[in-house]
Amino acid sequence: MKELVADKVMEINVLIAGVGGQGNLLSSEIIATAAVSEGFRVRVADVFGAAQRGGDVLSHIRIGEEVFSPVIRHGGADVLLGFEPVECLRASRFISPWCTAIFNTRRIYPRDVSIGEAEYPHVSKIVSLLQKLVKKLVYRDFTKIAEKAGNSRVLNLVMVGSLAGLELLPIKKGTFLKVVTETVPVRTKEINLKAFELGYQELKRNMPGLGDGK
Numbered sequence: 001m002k003e004l005v006a007d008k009v010m011e012i013n014v015l016i017a018g019v020g021g022q023g024n025l026l027s028s029e030i031i032a033t034a035a036v037s038e039g040f041r042v043r044v045a046d047v048f049g050a051a052q053r054g055g056d057v058l059s060h061i062r063i064g065e066e067v068f069s070p071v072i073r074h075g076g077a078d079v080l081l082g083f084e085p086v087e088c089l090r091a092s093r094f095i096s097p098w099c100t101a102i103f104n105t106r107r108i109y110p111r112d113v114s115i116g117e118a119e120y121p122h123v124s125k126i127v128s129l130l131q132k133l134v135k136k137l138v139y140r141d142f143t144k145i146a147e148k149a150g151n152s153r154v155l156n157l158v159m160v161g162s163l164a165g166l167e168l169l170p171i172k173k174g175t176f177l178k179v180v181t182e183t184v185p186v187r188t189k190e191i192n193l194k195a196f197e198l199g200y201q202e203l204k205r206n207m208p209g210l211g212d213g214k
Helices: 024-037 085-094 123-131 142-149 152-165 173-183 186-206
Strands: 011-019 041-048 056-064 077-082 095-104 136-140
Touching: 011 024, 011 085, 024 041, 024 056, 024 152, 024 173, 056 085, 077 085, 077 152, 085 095, 085 123, 095 152, 123 136, 136 142, 142 152, 142 186, 152 173, 152 186, 173 186
Parallel strands: 011 077, 077 095, 095 136
Antiparallel strands: 011 056, 041 056
16 A cells, blocks of 8 residues: 555555446445545546456546546555455456455356356465465455345445455545445445444454455
8 A cells, every 4th residue: 555645645546356246336436435525536447347247347446646547557456355256366466465355255156167167266275375465365254244234235335344444545434434325225225334334343353363264
């Protein structure tokens, strides 16, 4: 992560890796809007794979004082938020040696694995590979935490809450909560706020330890 000067961050690059339907876009919107609310310039780019649902999705979020290109260069991500293990590994070309990676260990099998044409690597192998590439690795079955909130589909808010709990960004918790409240549909506000809080507390309590890769 880049130098902090007079409480202003020069540049932070956040990459979200997942598959279609996991809520990448909402997560990047919340993080970007919260950063803008704190007075930073932000650039966002969402890159989609072959399928809208089930295809890979990468969300680039660049926060800083002078940020021009919306796309993170290879080796430039300070934070990797991985919603799915293989997609997290697939995005490794973007991570820097000082990167903190937070990833969900719950697998989503692509079509070629489901029909037996490919093999999904064991999560422990993905953990081992990522540990060699990043400065800090935090991993959990974050989907289980989303289920505790009431629905596995709020995984994205659990992950954003976890990011906030690690205090990696110059964004206050209250700012995140305000943006979540204003961004999600009214009927889902309660469950999304609960998911954010559970993710936040999970990593706030267990900072800076590793999670289980089971």
